[in-house]
Amino acid sequence: MQSHGQWVLFLQNRSSAVSPETGSIHHKPRQVPCRYFFYAFWVVLTLALSVAANGQGVVAPSTLSFSPSSANFGSVTTGTSQTLSVTIKNTGRVAIRISGESIHATGFSLSGLTVPQTISGGTSVVLSVKFAPTTTGLFSGYISFTGNFTTGSIQYLVSGTGVKPATISATPSSVSFGTVATGTTNSQTVQLKNTGGTGLTISSAAVSGTGFKISGITVPLTLAASQTKSFTVSFGPTASGSVTGSVTIRSNASNPTYTMALSGTGGSATRAISLSTSSLNFGNEVVGGSIPLGVAVKNTGNSSLTISQVGITGAGFGISGGFIGATIAAGQTAEMTVVFAPKVTGSVTGKVTITSNATNSPNSVSVTGTGISSTSHSVTLNWTASSSTGVVGYYVYRSTTSGASYSRLNSSPSSAIKYTDGTVSAGATYYYVVTAVNSSGTESAKSGQVTAIVP
Incomplete structure (x- = not known):
């Protein structure tokens, strides 16, 4: 028809x-x-x-909508889990039949869906997607739903990152104040750190033990991942004897109670000076020039000491800076700079004497140096200090033959990293090397050679 x-x-x-x-x-x-x-x-x-x-055949996938459009869990602590509700809605008029589901992502699971499941037009179902990482790192994938879709299946994207649990650590992990004079106070700085991958909140910080105090920390205190916070622990004994205590930090971290041990001893006040060297050899210096060398002055006692006077003998020697009148706290070090500035030629010896209220005062440093003429020819050498431990000075060698027949110029090790050779002749060529010397007199291998041509 x-x-x-x-x-x-x-x-x-x-x-x-x-x-x-x-x-x-x-x-x-x-x-x-x-x-x-x-x-x-x-x-x-x-x-x-x-x-x-x-109705009973296939439908377009666009008639099925997800809210949220994908499941992004962000950071989740390993060993825990997080669940998101996902709404699947049939936006069409014809019923949708979900016949199966499968998960293609590590650490994720699905609940709330019984297959086969029919979703009538205009209605929805709510599912639960859970992320439970067991290791750190980024995890991603999808959940596949099969049914009467023209594409055969629909993929729902999921992602999340497993992170270390929030954990408190302290540097140092314990504090020992040693001996502190009664009636005085010693303090140390402690740094707290969240070593985990999520934030934490410190709810309380308490200290125990006679004479111990903490300051510089206010609770509640939130520390993001890898964030640090410093505070001060002090010890002020009121009587002689050993004391122990602790600082206790409470939080919602994986180690909710963190304890840091404290110790100290109350005792009589002591003050003592220890010098980094007992002698300084400035070597050669041109008249009118100057060369500085430092001496570390450490207070090895348990109470502060004061430098009241510095006496100097030997022409051309002096000190620079505000060392006189300086106060050195217990366990601390101050630098005294000694300067050799010769006014005449010739060898000079002397002494620098430190007077203080330390029990072993006075303390002295022997000094020596040689002034050379500024009108004659000279060669000045400079080098980098040796990184080896135990070095007390340097020997300088010279030769008129490259690579051989070196003669030592200084009779004792020079403390400086500078040397002026005033015994050169016009028109000559000289070759120099340097060695480092320890307290036993053992020398290092020779340095690289440098060449000086005197005009």
Whole structure:
């Protein structure tokens, strides 16, 4: 049958009628165009096919929406879990049938969905997605849903990062004050650090033990991942004897109670000076020039000491800076700079004497140096200090032959990293090397050679 009406068929529908001639009842055929029937049949057939295609067959994936559109858990501590609610909604009119689900991501799980599950048009279901990392690192993947979709399946993206639990550590892990004079106070700085991957909150910080105190920390205190906070622990004994105590930090970290041991001893006040060297050899220096050398002055006692006077003998020697009158706290070190600035040629010896309220005062340093003429020819050498331990000075060697036949110029090790050779001749070429010397007189290997041409 062609639908554009070139063919016309008739269906006979008999209805009763009375013949005017005979008065008898008979059936009269009724002619009905078949094109109306075809149109009705075509509409019914079309609707049936539509239902077959969209109701019990396949549907477009776009009719299924997720909220949130993907599950991003951010940072989750290893050994714990976090759950997100996910809403799946059928935005179409035709029912969707989810026949299966599978997870393609480590550490993730799904609950709340019983397959097969039918979601009618305009309705939704709520699922629970859980992330429970057992190791640190980034995890990502997807959850696959299969059903009557044109694509066969739909993927829902999931991601999360496993991080170390928040943990408190302290540097130093314990504090020992040694002996502190009664009536005085000694203090040390302690640094707290969150070594985990998530934040923590310190709820309390307490100290125990007679004479111990803490300052510089206010609670509650929040430390982000890797963040630090410094505070001060002090010890002020009121009587002689050993004392122990502790600092206790409470928080919501994986180690909720962190304890740091404290110790100290109350005793009589002591003050003592220890010098880094007992002698300084400045070597050669041109008249009118100067060369500085340092001496470390350490207070090895338990109470502060004061430098009251520095006495100097030997022409050309002096000190620089504000060392006189300086106060050196217990266990601390001050630098005294001694300067040799010769006014005349020749060898000079002397002494620098330190007077203080230390029990071993006075303390002295022997000094020696040689002034050389500034009008004659000279060669000045400079070098980098040796990084080896125990070095007390340097020997300087010279030769007129490259690489051989070196002669030592200084009779005793020079404390300085500078040497001026005033015994050179015009027009000559000289070759120099330097060695480092320890307290036993053992020399290092020779340095690289340098060449000096005197005009």
